[in-house]
Amino acid sequence: MTEFAVLASSITHEDIAQALVSGYGPTETPILKLIKESRSKGYEAACVPLTTVNWRERWRDMCILPSAGDAGSGKIAAAEKQAETWRRAPGFVLDEVTISRLDEAEGVVGMISDWLQLDSTDDWVRHDSEIALRQELAYASYLNVLTVILPPPRNRVHVASYARAINECLKSTPYIQFSIRLPIYDPAVFQPKQSPARRSTDSFSSVASSPTPRSAPKLVIPGSSSSARTGRSAKAPEGELNATWEMWDIIRTLCDYNTRLTLTLDLTPPLPSNLGVLSRWSAEPVQHIFLPASTFIANVKGYPVLPKGTQSFIRDSMTHRPTIILSGTNHGVHSKGGESAYAQYVRYLEKTSQSVQAARQAGTVEHFAQGYQDYLQTPLQPLMDNLQSITYQTFEQDPVKYRNYEEAIYRALVEWPETERIVICVAGAGRGPLVARSLNAIQRSRREASVYAVEKNPNAFVTLQGRKEKEWGDSVELVFGDMRQIDVPEQADILVSELLGSFGDNELSPECLDGAMRFLKADGISIPSSYTAHLAPLSSSKLFNEARANKDLKYMETPYVVMFQNVSILSGDGGGAGGRCGSQVQECWEFEHPRKDAVVDERGLPLTNSHNVRFSTLSFHIPHAGILHGLAGYFEAVLYGDIGLSIHPHRKDQVSKDMLSWFPLFFPFKDPLYLPSNSELQVSLWRLTNQRQVWYEWYAESFLPVFSPPLPTDKSEDPLGSDGSFFACSSTNVAVPSPLIDAVDVFPHPEKMETRRVDQSPKQDVGIVKIGQTALHNPGGRSSWIGL
């Protein structure tokens, strides 16, 4: 059984000191001994700090100058000179590093000095931390260390400087994977901090005022990123739950989504049990999860287990195949189970993870899709291209799709007036699965019926001939040709087709069926009778990078078929401020068959394709800040009555559970769009056509609800306004919570909020301000074609 998580141990300075004291073999070193022990305990990797405390002390003596009062100017000048000499040619001495041999570094994840402050408020500390970082990376590179973990950003105000330094290092250090250690959120943020306003002009020349380094680095979140933090400690304001993610977003944005940049999520602070904000991490490149023994709690028997929220977060993370770094397992934090209990517990979480179980169980989409997660496939174009037999075979394996088709045909047959002989026409028969299902349905229904099978792929038509000869005989009549051009011997009562794409109409089912309507009787029916297309905004740094991997920008203007995994849907249910927004996944448009109002020519074909043009504009509520990278597209089809097919994420399990044939569609955006918490996203999507082609174009705008406080008035006016209410009256009088507050997951019940809205007074005025937009995605090379 393949495992999803890699387990890593964390080797500390204390462990190394201990190994030094307790001795090691003649060909060993303390590090080699520790790594060997770690492997013997079942860990597949080990994290090792690259530098010793000696390095930290030298750096501090050089770079953190004592204040002028504490030391003579001669001492300061000497330190300055030492620092300048070091800056010119940075390098270690032997006792400043933990490893110095290639074999020591093998398989090791290197920990960069965690006291580096790339985002210090002090210009010189930032500057010298960056030089030290380059020095450590150069050393790691020398020893062929493949992955390093970097200390977390700690200061929102200077995180851009942290990010810039990382970007510079990524460019100058090839090969090494950089993983940024980051707490999901930090309880320390609830402490009030000073204001961010700071002008650094010329502070580079005031070296003497440098602060001493902090022994316990804490995350500094200035007032600017949030508000209302006092007096309501139980409710974490959205801005502060966002804080660490917002810093990560700045770092990866400034590093231009470098694929060598990943995350080490630090679970040291225990997670709240049910925070929707956590789902955003599923869109990010989480490479490692840092899990100290102190995060574990003891169960009733004294064994280490994780709190509920952390449990489910770890379970959900398993599909991303993280490296889980366990630390402090030998500190005896828990009374039972010993060192190995932590690793065993993580393996237990893996085994009981729903997604791991689904992936391991044959017959599920997750199992079927192994290896296809987040892989961009160009949608099939069965109208333009004749499919290969192996492609048909893959789709024919679907256990659900054909069962539902047969059921739909069966129901249609039994509900047909008993007196009549029924003609079924399968339009687009392929290798014959729907023909076979039609025959099953006829047999089950005990109705008198015959089947025509129309197919335009000459190669598949050979297979059809074989099946007619061997299986079907006279009950099936084969007709070769394009359903938009051929004629059939008699008109059908039931037209059966499966021309659907992931977005419903994207494989040109509407255009093909327009042609096939010629051989359906006036009162005949179509299976499917209708289908709808659905959209949701999504975030995924993985898919963004995959789509732009091809330098030609036109690949950012093509929809892809993708099995989503490293993805987060940004929209929430609930209407947003003012109730303008729809649900999490929204319907774009519908196609119905047969449609009878088209103007047709003498052959029964539409004069133009204008009736298949569609436009949809949808408003989504975005509860938590995130980056828009694209749109997820789904379809749902009604076959007959209440029998359907669906890949709609909320409905597929009811309609067609375990159906394998369609992964969702992904419409990429060329440039990521930042969406703040509680913003609104308005998506425009067009289905366009000319006389030869069909294509989609898409575009999005973002908005933020704002509150109107009292309008400024002349002094002569009553400051409360003429109607006595505090807020100006306007056409949209909806009292809603603040953009910062609305999104906090403390409010699980929309009904409750509804009540509060109605009760609340005085009335507040909410407006909405545009804050951003994407480019128009207009595919130059239109890849779906229809020959009318």
Added chain:
Amino acid sequence: MTEFAVLASSITHEDIAQALVSGYGPTETPILKLIKESRSKGYEAACVPLTTVNWRERWRDMCILPSAGDAGSGKIAAAEKQAETWRRAPGFVLDEVTISRLDEAEGVVGMISDWLQLDSTDDWVRHDSEIALRQELAYASYLNVLTVILPPPRNRVHVASYARAINECLKSTPYIQFSIRLPIYDPAVFQPKQSPARRSTDSFSSVASSPTPRSAPKLVIPGSSSSARTGRSAKAPEGELNATWEMWDIIRTLCDYNTRLTLTLDLTPPLPSNLGVLSRWSAEPVQHIFLPASTFIANVKGYPVLPKGTQSFIRDSMTHRPTIILSGTNHGVHSKGGESAYAQYVRYLEKTSQSVQAARQAGTVEHFAQGYQDYLQTPLQPLMDNLQSITYQTFEQDPVKYRNYEEAIYRALVEWPETERIVICVAGAGRGPLVARSLNAIQRSRREASVYAVEKNPNAFVTLQGRKEKEWGDSVELVFGDMRQIDVPEQADILVSELLGSFGDNELSPECLDGAMRFLKADGISIPSSYTAHLAPLSSSKLFNEARANKDLKYMETPYVVMFQNVSILSGDGGGAGGRCGSQVQECWEFEHPRKDAVVDERGLPLTNSHNVRFSTLSFHIPHAGILHGLAGYFEAVLYGDIGLSIHPHRKDQVSKDMLSWFPLFFPFKDPLYLPSNSELQVSLWRLTNQRQVWYEWYAESFLPVFSPPLPTDKSEDPLGSDGSFFACSSTNVAVPSPLIDAVDVFPHPEKMETRRVDQSPKQDVGIVKIGQTALHNPGGRSSWIGL
């Protein structure tokens, strides 16, 4: 004297009908006759509607179906069939067009049918308007019409569909210039309108419900783009003053800043006299200004003149060389002056335009810069490249720079202790202008002084030798070599240099002077003694297009020297909500000379260049919505005492008026960033260095102040909060006007607002939400080099 504006007449359907009745020459047509008349009246161009009322009627009969109650179904079916036939092969019949001959179309600006509704709420009206537009454009193209004016967008909700259609037409119609007619703002927006929420799903199939076309199209601004529109009619909310610009921004964004897409600003509604929002149009490609006779008012004598606001807007627009379209001049709207009075008045405004006058007057920067406006120049690198003699000659023409240098040297000399002989060293003497000015200053000061002239350009050094031989003799000693490497015979009292770039330090003055400090006495002085770099955020679709004209993205990461014209500075003075922001143009950093605290080696040179690293983070208040395309960079230098050099836009006229040597610096952003009204822009700029190179990196984040309404509370809690105030208490208790309101120009006095802030109660809580960010601009090819 060159003229700045092109005048165009507007030919109407009535004019054409009149010409038809009144007769025309045997080789003429009515249009040819009208154009000839127009030319004889001094107009250089004529606008002609391309289609007649017959076309409008046919289109309406086909595409706007009567409601089912008003007509038989047979009539509807016939219209539908006619429409489908037309959609398949769109084309005119003769009496549907005004021109049909090449000579009629020559020099004509074609007016597309103004009743087309590309942004109708009805799907079919939009669809058929787009087909009609393509038909009209194809016809214009057939007749070689070079420019067309398109009807304005009228519906904010569907402006994306308007924009998408224009983009499609730009792609399919090469060569033709598209100009979008647009009112600067529309008073009609103050009328309440219905909500924008609309789902168009399948409304394509409900053709019969199409509305009739509107006879007087009005701008529809839904509630979503603004708030608080009722009861305060005199104060136009920011959102509504933005409305037409916001639509233009969507159109050009969806058309990817196509350079064939321009604006026809329609001045039909009279402008307010003092609206800061108008300045944004100077950043846009305004090709035409539409000015009907009805916009003119009568002066006391009855002659047509324009209202004050329109006057100054037209005067300011002149430098952009617009085509001004006068219409209705033959309607006798004004009692005096006749038809020609309108054109004469526009020419009068041109003549009295300050910028036109400046451009026409020798000695001004505007005159000097003719032809260089908005032209991107790569900054000089005099350290790396030896300049050409012609470059020196250009800069030596500056009447102000050398005068100020001489004055600074003179002041330094006269203030020097009288007893001493003074040594002046000119570091970077070039062809000698500062040497000559030093000698002038010595002569004027009657002090005993000698001059060393150091120059590293071997070619310029030949010129220096010539001048020494012919002009200077023994008073000047020439020293050849790089000031960072050579030695001079004696140390100087006064070090004179001019190594400044547009941003102060960008031509590596700090690094060069670090080297030259070796030959300055310990108590010597440097002229300049300091310089500062200054930034402001700017918008300019022109500069954005210029910078990205080179497909290689690295050209978006290089600062350019530019004489700004088609540009708007986005920042305003005033601190924004919470007072976090600085002034319109802000100082980044400073360099001082001599600096004495550097650690130097035995040769007197700094060990590293770390002391010349700089970082600045600046917060700008953005009063009016706009698009960030880049940063404007300026410098100001103190030469000696209060003598300086400045290109800071607010200070240059006091410090060094008419100085020609430096245009500002432009730091481009790769992707435009949308900034809403009253937002805050935080810019980070780094000056970075390694042992060989110096470069800048830049990045920006945008924020929007939001108000915290009452925090949602449990029902048991007091809804007014424990402290009895309506708003939650927080660390930033500043009462400020709404984001939508703050920016309205009705409040001219910041002091007054300050008072209001203090007076206002109860306290409100203002927070700030991040809404966007740019990429990090990190020049891969670093173009400034230093050889240490």
